[in-house]
Amino acid sequence: MTFVHESRLRVPGALEGRTCGECAACCTVMAIPVLAKPARRACDHVRRSGCGIYDERPEPCRDFHCLWLRGAVGDGEESRPDALGVLFDQCALRATGEVVTVACELWAGAAALPEARRAIEAVVEAIAPRVLALSRYDGSWSELQIER
Numbered sequence: 001m002t003f004v005h006e007s008r009l010r011v012p013g014a015l016e017g018r019t020c021g022e023c024a025a026c027c028t029v030m031a032i033p034v035l036a037k038p039a040r041r042a043c044d045h046v047r048r049s050g051c052g053i054y055d056e057r058p059e060p061c062r063d064f065h066c067l068w069l070r071g072a073v074g075d076g077e078e079s080r081p082d083a084l085g086v087l088f089d090q091c092a093l094r095a096t097g098e099v100v101t102v103a104c105e106l107w108a109g110a111a112a113l114p115e116a117r118r119a120i121e122a123v124v125e126a127i128a129p130r131v132l133a134l135s136r137y138d139g140s141w142s143e144l145q146i147e148r
């Protein structure tokens with residue numbers, strides 16, 4: 001099974017037919033400065049049914065598409081972040097243009113589960129020799145890399 005679809009890595013926007021469904025992982029994991037929402041704290045607006053201010057949600061929320069939603073990682077719902085336990089993102093830093101790739105663990109131990117480990121290894125392989133920054137649930141970070 002192909003986990004990483006490299007041609008989709010830098011394509012903005014959702015892959016046609018792919019939707020967030022019940023996932024709201026990014027509404028907790030990501031920092032949203034315009035809402036004064038820190039990383040890894042649930043947004044005040046998130047509801048069981050999704051965003052409570054969907055039509056008025058701020059630009060960073062509208063613009064955010066994780067790599068699963070973009071169709072760059074995973075082949076089905078089983079690799080959606082809320083199922084896999086890991087959210088992948090890749091973006092270019094505005095200041096430098098440097099491309100950074102991040103994997104965020106969604107609950108304690110999720111990144112160590114077999115499917116998540118395979119996914120992380122596949123992404124590290126795909127972006128080599130660049131680094132994958134792994135953000136663990138406990139707030140620690142580590143860098144994963146394959147030298148080429």
Ligand code: SF4
Binds near residue numbers: 026064066068
């Ligand atoms: S983590 Fe990805 S799939 Fe989940 S809600 Fe955010 S953009 Fe959608």
Ligand code: SF4
Binds near residue numbers: 027032057
């Ligand atoms: S405003 Fe809505 S989309 Fe944005 S983080 Fe909060 S719940 Fe999620």
